[in-house]
Amino acid sequence: MLSDDPETALTRLREAALALPEAEERPSHGQPTFFVADRQFAQFRHDHHGDGRTVVCVRTSGTDEQAALIEADPDRYSRPAYLGPAGWVALSLAGDVDWPQVDDRVAISWELAAPRGLLEASGR
Template sequence: MTDSPILLRVRELALLLPEVEERPSHGQPTFFVAGKQFAQVREDHHGDGRTVVCVRTSGTDEQAMLIDAAPDTYSRPAYLGPSGWVSIDLAGEPDWTLVEDRIARSWELAAPAGLLEAGGR
């Protein structure tokens, strides 16, 4: 994948958070904190024609609530969905404030307690 404007923007948001590392996972640009994945950019994943960022939620209840409340924004991503993750649609003109907040929340869910206690974000 080339560094598309969407990837560059997500990367900028993710790398604002403490101790973040980017590396490919299953061929997708993926962001980690303390070895735990918290965000993944997918552009035309398996030919689906979509551009999304996948992020953690607190679990399947929150996942269902987000998808039910805003089905044009959120969906259940392949592979990560059973663990409660959501994908955020980045087509058109996404709400970057929402995207930033969801990436930061996902980081908080993945970060070790010691990092959160030290001040987190």
């Protein structure tokens, strides 16, 4: 699905993120951000500090996974400002977006942020 409209991308991302158990959206640093148990698991960014990109920032298991994702697909993944040092990646939401991949990365990020009890209760 081609997505060069940031509002369309945000709407699609919002659907995926808010479908996860106990997920909520609120702004953080002026960006639409998704939380579970007060922990961020995804942040939408459009033209963040004038970078011209539309991305979702998500957690990884750490800097090794972050580096592997970026190395394997540098057109799709990058190291986001501010969140990058903590191992997060930015996943492009422009052009030919692989939405099942985005959904999967958002769900993995949710799992990395969610408390153990919620993971067990949701069957994850």
